[in-house]
Amino acid sequence: MSERDDEKQSAAGAAKPGASSAEVGQRATASALEAGSQNIPAGPRGGRTQLEVIATHRGLFGVEGTGDTSGFGGLVSTIALPPASERPYGGWFDEVVDILVEILTEQGLDPEAVLEKVVVDRGELTIFVAREHIDTVCRALRDDQDLRFELCLGVSGVHYPQDSGRELHAVYQLMSVTHVRQLRLEVACPDSDPHIPTVVDTYPGNDWHERETWDMFGIVFDGHPSLARTLMPDDWVGHPQRKDYPLGGIPVEYKGAVVPPPDNRRSYR
Amino acid sequence: MSASTNARPTAARPAGEAPGAPEFVAEGGDWAEIAAEAERLGEERIVVNMGPVHPSTHGVLRLVLEIDGETVRELRVGTGYLHTGIEKNMEYRTWTQGVTFCTRMDYVAPFFQEVAYCLGVEKLLGVTDEVPVRASLIRVLLMELNRIASHLVAIGTGGNELGATTMMTVAFRGREDILRIFERITGLRMNHAFIRPGGVAQDLPPGTTDYVRELLPNIRLSVKELQDLTVENPIFKRRQQKVGYVSLAASMALGLTGPSVRAAGLPLDMRKLQPYCGYETYDFEVPTRDYSDSYNRTMVRFDECYESIKIVLQALDRLDATPGPVMVADKKIAWPAQLSIGSDGQGNSLEHIKEIMSTSMESLIHHFKLVTEGFRVPAGQVFQTVEHAKGVMGVHVVSDGGTRPYRAHFRDPSYSNLQSTAMMTEGGQLADVVVTLASLDPVLGGVDR
């Protein structure tokens, strides 16, 4: 019985998300199915889902020209991340966003321009911030009495090569020890101009994390005291964790055969 | 050659020079006079490289020190000598295979990475509430034992770096007991890859809880012996007290977490703040001190070992009382968790093979699809934090709806902790650098990933 329900669920393409946030709890809408996306997270109640498409993949096996005759090479799948959420967000998310909007308005900034998008997904709050204002937002989050996000748990880079104009994302995770909350700030910048202002003045602990993000992704943090390579040798060329950088393995030699390295093998996406 | 004595510090200096730095211009004159002048000023900074291969840098860490006599003026940390590209490698493996990669980051405390990653994947899947209680109990048991093992290594190698080799032998002796427990449960002493998204790889072998209870007194004895060697030891106290001080404000600003910030007075422990795996139901305390120097950091580690033993005992009692599955019920995610020991080693149990080969076609398909393709995780991103032995470990997992992580980034506590080394050591003595580094306990596998 439960297996048939499972099949239905996976056929609809959505899995049950996390328990906390009530809004994002439904199945994918028909529009998502039409678009051919698999396993996209559910959108807000009712209405059409505005898909946040970041990539389109062709083929199931990831590599071309390997003599695959299964037919899965013609599969087209749309990859969509969770879309912007609508108010009310649930829990303490509304309060935080409201205070942030208030602080930005007081400083004379347009909140709509600074906070590009708010996504509430799987019980977590993600705020997309325009890159020029990331330090302002961080300072507001750190200093305001009701926000007090004192601890920055680092910057993580993500590279979405097909999301043109917004290829490189830097994800800042902030934690409030006073209020026991966590929140995520995401900043996007294009490949052609990969500059993001540094938040080291607000969160000195982000120093090495920004260096690592520069090292691995090529995001230049303007104003950073010493943006040097930290994981790769100092004279390395290229930024390894980008999607267009190869994994760089060598074929593995066995007795009588050679197995290609992981990024050249034919395996499921 | 004129005998003019122009060998005096000049006031004029070109732009860009550090103000206050004396400059010696030698235009003829006696070299001995210049040397005497330099000696009189007593300033001679040399740059020393405590290179990646060093018995006291806790791993392949490079420290470039600018020392003035015995005082460290500037310290620069060079990491990256162990960079393995684990995070990028995980993007080419399925979600379950990712566990074997992330386990090898901080190799002294591998279970924490596994649990953090699996909790993140479970959050993305939305099955956090469906993970069976027994699986969470096993995770807690393994994590706490690993915490004790990690602290033993930290304190032991710290002592070894100071020259007290006995501390290392005592600490590793206690750790060997813990590794025996791990071997009994997971099959390996280190880098287990035992915790899988959805639960754990297999249930505890029968008799494990009694075995652990049998070995716990020995472990406690090892911790106690280490304490006896260090707590009131005048040499240990002289070397470690008031060394490597960091204030609470500085720790919060620099992202320093773990025993260091608890020694500064803040009970920052993710097990209490944002509990996971049922930690809110356990009875334990978060030990703190009020002054974060090397000595107090070591003392906090000792206290944490005893707290962990308390948690282990509670977990053991609950394990005895809670039979049940150790994997989620959803067969599309659940890695076949029924393994048993056969004549040729560990493998699928005969009942499972009989089931998939003769009884249930669906089980066979599930098994096949899970092993070859892996399960698919809905698109999205999560950030999961756990309380690692060394601080707050965070995992940022991004999924694009496929069978592999799109991006898995690990916020390793040692990486962030190592940033504060410069702050703690500059202005102190050269010998204190080793002490501070040992009390900070970075594990370079986690730092460099």
Place this chain on the structure above:
Amino acid sequence: MGIEEKVPAGFMLGTVEKVVGLARKSSVWPVTMGLACCAIEMMATGTPRFDISRFGMEVFRASPRHADLMIVSGRVSHKMAPVIRNVYDQMPEPKWVISMGVCASSGGMFNNYAIVQGVDHILPVDIYLPGCPPRPEMLLNAILELHEQIRNSPLGVNREEAARKAEEAALAATPTHQMKGLLA
């Protein structure tokens, strides 16, 4: 009162190679080249339970000038490779290398841009020890294997001869991926 009594005229005969081999294997001092997880198992081998001290090897020298053996334990990244080569070059002859663990032997599970796929790309390795990480007992097995090699290693002219023969054999050998017909 012993074997000396039985030997004709109180003389024993042996080869220089045998005596030197016996002496060399009896206290091989390793250099601290602990890199990653295997280093922890190497340290565990030095602890009382597995006790590398019974072979006289618990003194891990920090200075390569004093050391005979380099146990490369752990993954070798490209950043670390020149450092390892540097330390190896500083070791005086005779010296041996054990590559401990799969990462040191062949790159292990990390077939990527950051790891040297086998430390034998930069050093001549005597013993390859697989495992991830190898148990301390496995490391001791490798060490004993190395002791046998040291004990039986040729000297002088014999050594050059042996090296030449080994090189010829290696050049004439079939590459691994062309070894066909083994499944028969």
